[in-house]
Amino acid sequence: MADEDDKNVDRNASFSEFGWEFQTNAAIVLFIQRIEDASSVRVEGAHEDIEISLNDGTVVYAQAKARTGNEPGKGSTDRLDGALKTLADDIKQGNYRELIFVTNDDYPFGKSHDVSDLHGGGTLRFDELPDGVQNYIREKGAAHGIGDDAYPVMAVSVIGFYGDDRDTRHKHIRAAIQDLLSRLDLGRRGDVNDGLLRDQWGTMMQENAGTLDTDITLSKEDFVWPVIVMLCKVDTDDKDFERFDEEDVQDAVREYGSIINYHTQKFEFVTKVSTDFDRYLADNSGGRKEVRTRYIDERWGDYVDILGLGEIGDGETREIVAKLIMRKVLRREDVIKRVKDGVNLGN
Structure with missing residues (x-):
């Protein structure tokens, strides 16, 4: 002390x-x-x-x-x-x-x-x-x-x-x-x-x-995780959602927040979205952020059934929730890589 x-x-x-x-x-x-x-x-x-x-x-x-x-x-x-x-x-x-x-x-x-x-x-x-x-x-x-x-x-x-x-x-x-x-x-x-x-x-x-037990320490991975969590917060004001009413987007986040959080932490789904996006990225020109936005806009419908969203709300709500999940998954992937590289984690 x-x-x-x-x-x-x-x-x-x-x-x-x-x-x-x-x-x-x-x-x-x-x-x-x-x-x-x-x-x-x-x-x-x-x-x-x-x-x-x-x-x-x-x-x-x-x-x-x-x-x-x-x-x-x-x-x-x-x-x-x-x-x-x-x-x-x-x-x-x-x-x-x-x-x-x-x-x-x-x-x-x-x-x-x-x-x-x-x-x-x-x-x-x-x-x-x-x-x-x-x-x-x-x-x-x-x-x-x-x-x-x-x-x-x-x-x-x-x-x-x-x-x-x-x-x-x-x-x-x-x-x-x-x-x-x-x-x-x-x-x-x-x-x-x-x-x-x-x-x-x-x-x-x-x-x-x-x-x-003094052998139990705070690992670097656990230490940097709050940074990743803060950075992975989905920005509902970005252009992925610009054609939707802002109140509808906020309502979707409030009502389906648990679904969004569940799937963005589900290893199998995260792996699938990441793999699918990497293939799309290889076949499309433009910067990573630009291609990511285009990918989400074009392919969100492919994940509605996988995410079990077929019965929630209307078509617009399903689109909002699917896009929120995809964006959070892909943004987390980018952020984790940047932070891990920056602090020399896992290298």
């Missing part, structure tokens, strides 16, 4: 909750920064506050220490000492790739060892710190048995996280999420709400941390 500013904080529930929330949000930031090389993440791992397992079998260990008071730098030397003590134990595991001290304090080493490059957030490797700060850390580390070979993989990460206002407290975390979406070329897509994504990831992290 993330540390606090003084000895009484452990008895203060609000301070403890703040430290826990910082730890969870720090895990989100550290994980998405390394998502291409990572396989899973765990808050409250077997050895450390945050453990990020990498594809090569090594682990990123991060010790989270939160400033809860309104005076930056106060108590920071104690937090640093506590972090080094725990990281010294991580070194004994022998499987570490990175050893990180993560905090929300702009003065992680105290005001007498100020590093202005960390003000407002940022990450610096040990060898990027001023010589005086390096020596200070070495002195403290030596007291915990940390040898010279560990320092090259050490780093300090400052993540802005403070205040009662939710938007202020989360702005740096949301900025990191926006950066990830931009890297995936999803930054301009209005379907992805970075605030909602942060909330979902926070809940997932906390639920995983609540399991007693």
Whole structure:
């Protein structure tokens, strides 16, 4: 659990909750920064506050220490000492790739060892710190048995996280999420709400941390799934539905939503639509999006019986529902490929 500013904080529930929330949000930031090389993440791992397992079998260990008071730098030397003590134990595991001290304090080493490059957030490797700060850390580390070979993989990460206002407290975390979406070329897509994504990831992290078996981690695949779900939301305003009355389309979504969701998650149907579309795409010219729209418009009737839509509503309703299902299936296929490629999942 993330540390606090003084000895009484452990008895203060609000301070403890703040430290826990910082730890969870720090895990989100550290994980998405390394998502291409990572396989899973765990808050409250077997050895450390945050453990990020990498594809090569090594682990990123991060010790989270939160400033809860309104005076930056106060108590920071104690937090640093506590972090080094725990990281010294991580070194004994022998499987570490990175050893990180993560905090929300702009003065992680105290005001007498100020590093202005960390003000407002940022990450610096040990060898990027001023010589005086390096020596200070070495002195403290030596007291915990940390040898010279560990320092090259050490780093300090400052993540802005403070205040009662939710938007202020989360702005740096949301900025990191926006950066990830931009890297995936999803930054301009209005379907992805970075605030909602942060909330979902926070809940997932906390639920995983609540399991007693520390071998149970949050996989990268599970982590990115909420992004895919948000992106696969069907846009009923697009030109596939422009000749229909908007209210009729919305009524179809409300009334037949369970049918739509069922078939878009049914492996056999998804495979058939994807295979049929790939054949159509090979035989037709134009961009993928253009051909997809044409395919849905021309072939929706082929799936009415397969989907069991013969008895619902009228002909127009059947067409709307069939098109919604087809569009969601094909859009999900494109999105999954883009996201999986972007985070190096399954490659």
